[in-house]
Amino acid sequence: MRKTDRLSELMTILRDGQVHKADDLALATGVSLRTIYRDMEVLVASGVPVQGARGTGYQAQALITLPALHLTEDELEALHLSLAILGESGMEGLADAAASLSAKIEQVLPEDSDSAGEGFGFAAYPFDGAARGVRHMPGLKAAIKARQKLRLRLQTGGAEVIRPLQVDYWGRVWRAIVWSETQAGFAEIRLDQIAEMTVLPGLFVDEPGKSLSDYRAS
Amino acid sequence: MRKTDRLSELMTILRDGQVHKADDLALATGVSLRTIYRDMEVLVASGVPVQGARGTGYQAQALITLPALHLTEDELEALHLSLAILGESGMEGLADAAASLSAKIEQVLPEDSDSAGEGFGFAAYPFDGAARGVRHMPGLKAAIKARQKLRLRLQTGGAEVIRPLQVDYWGRVWRAIVWSETQAGFAEIRLDQIAEMTVLPGLFVDEPGKSLSDYRAS
């Protein structure tokens, strides 16, 4: 039996949530006790919620394994937004579950060292903030498509008239890349910093020095 | 360098969405061309959206990797419900992304062979059905807690007065385990088969032969 198959089998056995002695697991899988201890270590390290109690045995909680997924940005956005919506729904139990799932997801999402990024020196991604920020996503995207100017009031208090150019997921935050008319320059605005967003009647066209490709060239 | 580290590094390089020649990847990671070809095969097999074009090079799409997660049932419920809600929201683009993400998740969730289960012989888990079914989850759970009887009308047309005992995720479906007064027996009802659910004024107490532990003993 290959090791990965054996780990799978262990998880199947443990899925019942009952207490299992290492000896029995060893018998069931045909390996030594020492190997079971090692396997349990591997399972724990990979995030499987199983505990071993001395004198008792091993017990896992209800256990559904979602293997690695590769997501597009749209899919990640959908995931964030949907959990945020549920998290604020007040549905008993579900809001908590959405929060804990969201925390698990944030825990494992890659964080590029580059994205430590100046100005973003927060240690954790606050769930409430993400909910508020992600809410603006659809409106921002519509404005980008329609080339519509927006007025943003940020949590820091300032208001800016901007041309939204792009929304992306950079590091562990959703951000908008904008040309700010108020500041006459490019800006990267975290969506969770947006307190209020108002659609303005003015449209914009690509002007030299103010377009997305200019931003990228800088 | 360990293989897994190298695969990680390859993904980091490819994340920029640009075209990369295998030769350059080999130089960057210090292995032979043949090994790069093998590595790319492994990445593709694991779901990474990367393609190699002959004469050109390798290119990946925007790429966010969510490693394996271990969820509780509550968290899976939250995930299903939240995506279902977003999927029906009509938000442009997001409903599609929620659907595609949901499909990815269903694709990889474990399906116990036991759960092929008689009567459930469907090949795929229809998204629409899941949305409708998951909707009843909160009401069911409240009724279980309050020991409230319910009248269910199923998609097959029948109506039953039931005592809801438990909701769980079995195989790839959410189901309710109930004592059906109409049929005088236990039943397992897929949530997506519930067309309508009405709360009745009657409460129930555990009667011998009709409780959850009786179900489990059978």
Added chain:
DNA sequence: TTCCTCCTGACATTAAGTTGTCAGTAGTGA
């Protein structure tokens, strides 16, 4: 057609990982 670069199989060699045995430690409940 030529060039460029991905693609695949085979095989000997090399590298890495895994295992069981043994010894010793430790926590919990009766």
Added chain:
DNA sequence: TCACTACTGACAACTTAATGTCAGGAGGAA
């Protein structure tokens, strides 16, 4: 305190996986 069972380190032996070299093939663009 004792019994039960999880826990950890070390090491030799064994197993499995990975690698590079070589040869040959294939698709797409200029």
